[in-house]
Amino acid sequence: MRPRQHAPGRRARSKGLAVAGALLLAVGTAAGPDAMRAAAAPAALDASFRPSTTPMTVTIKRMVATSLTVRKNVTITLADGSTRTTTEYTFTKLDIREHMHVVQAANGHTLTIDVPDTGSLGGYDTAGRPETTTMWGDIDNICVRVLLKICNVQGLLDFFGSIIPLTAGAEDFSGRIYAIRTIDDHAELDSTDNPVHLPGTITVSTP
Numbered sequence: 001m002r003p004r005q006h007a008p009g010r011r012a013r014s015k016g017l018a019v020a021g022a023l024l025l026a027v028g029t030a031a032g033p034d035a036m037r038a039a040a041a042p043a044a045l046d047a048s049f050r051p052s053t054t055p056m057t058v059t060i061k062r063m064v065a066t067s068l069t070v071r072k073n074v075t076i077t078l079a080d081g082s083t084r085t086t087t088e089y090t091f092t093k094l095d096i097r098e099h100m101h102v103v104q105a106a107n108g109h110t111l112t113i114d115v116p117d118t119g120s121l122g123g124y125d126t127a128g129r130p131e132t133t134t135m136w137g138d139i140d141n142i143c144v145r146v147l148l149k150i151c152n153v154q155g156l157l158d159f160f161g162s163i164i165p166l167t168a169g170a171e172d173f174s175g176r177i178y179a180i181r182t183i184d185d186h187a188e189l190d191s192t193d194n195p196v197h198l199p200g201t202i203t204v205s206t207p
Contacts, residue, residue: 088135
């Protein structure tokens with residue numbers, strides 16, 4: 001019996017539809033008015049928060065992003081006054097399920113942050129109110145699992161995240177990130193809530 005022939009491009013179209021379906025199934029918690037307001041008014045860089053001209057290389061083995069929204073073609077101002085046009089990712093929480101590694105080489109030194117197991121950026125404070133994490137940069141790779149692991153789906157993530165908030169798990173994230181900022185939007189002056197939980201190591205080295 002001769003093997004069945006598939007029409008050219010059919011497998012690629014099926015893979016794309018499967019990934020799109022997975023992202024739609026992952027649409028998260030909030031399609032309500034509060035989420036839409038948050039999506040319409042994400043945190044922005046200001047004069048007091050200027051990232052380095054050299055982006056960080058960030059990899060995460062496994063993660064879950066909660067209530068993710070995406071804005072493409074956002075212009076940010078860097079520490080030297082130059083500008084970059086990049087993508088802004090805003091979410092309530094980034095849950096690191098396995099190994100986050102950050103490296104930035106700039107100004108004659110190398111900064112390395114390594115979280116070998118689990119950690120988180122953002123979430124909810126002790127009063128149950130949502131915090132906000134915003135990330136500015138470019139994703140080079142991200143994978144999802146739909147029966148099999150499918151990679152390089154950052155274009156679909158950007159597309160759906162620009163329409164509606166998503167809550168989705170992913171693997172093998174890598175990106176060139178100019179800045180990550182996590183804040184407790186409702187913190188009082190005497191608040192002790194810490195929206196950053198990255199148990200690991202920070203090292204600075206020089207050549």
